[in-house]
Amino acid sequence: MELGSIRGDLHMHTTETDGRASLEEMAAAARERGYEYIAITDHSKSLAMTNGLDEARAVAFAAHVRELNRDGLGLRVFSGLECDILKDGAMDLANDALAELDIVIGSVHSHMNMEAAEMTDRLLRALECPRYARWATPPDACCCIATPTLSTSSVSSRKLYAAACGSKSTPAPSAWTWAPI
Numbered sequence: 001m002e003l004g005s006i007r008g009d010l011h012m013h014t015t016e017t018d019g020r021a022s023l024e025e026m027a028a029a030a031r032e033r034g035y036e037y038i039a040i041t042d043h044s045k046s047l048a049m050t051n052g053l054d055e056a057r058a059v060a061f062a063a064h065v066r067e068l069n070r071d072g073l074g075l076r077v078f079s080g081l082e083c084d085i086l087k088d089g090a091m092d093l094a095n096d097a098l099a100e101l102d103i104v105i106g107s108v109h110s111h112m113n114m115e116a117a118e119m120t121d122r123l124l125r126a127l128e129c130p131r132y133a134r135w136a137t138p139p140d141a142c143c144c145i146a147t148p149t150l151s152t153s154s155v156s157s158r159k160l161y162a163a164a165c166g167s168k169s170t171p172a173p174s175a176w177t178w179a180p181i
Helices: 023-032 055-071 117-128 157-164
Strands: 009-011 035-044 074-086 103-107 133-137 142-144 178-180
Touching: 009 023, 009 103, 023 055, 023 178, 035 055, 035 103, 035 142, 142 157
Parallel strands: 009 035, 035 074, 074 103, 103 133
Antiparallel strands: 142 178
């Protein structure tokens, strides 16, 4: 893949949480790179060290992004959130707030030493969220080159793959490649 083949970025943080540039600055930089779209996916509230967004800030952020898109930025900006998956598998923000966003990325930022069965159940519960779009930070910082990005030591990959595909009987690919990130 060539650098010029990249059409956008779907996981970016602004100064609202732990990023180094504002939404407008990031949109301008992305436009200068020739991107067609970006998704701003700041952290959710449970990641307190990043000043994560609560429901009110997430809804206001989504409205701000819609306004910026109406005004024309030269590229499409998607409102998003890197939403923490809590210990019990619930998402960190209420579903009505998540429904205001264009994309919700689920992340595990705590309780990463759970037993494999418990972590699998946690991630399966997260998949039940109707706004959930994709994984971000996999448990124990390993990722699968194919989808989904999950660690073989922390979860039952086959069970999650089947759930993500909508069928408990769907077998996971047998030749997934795992790599540290």
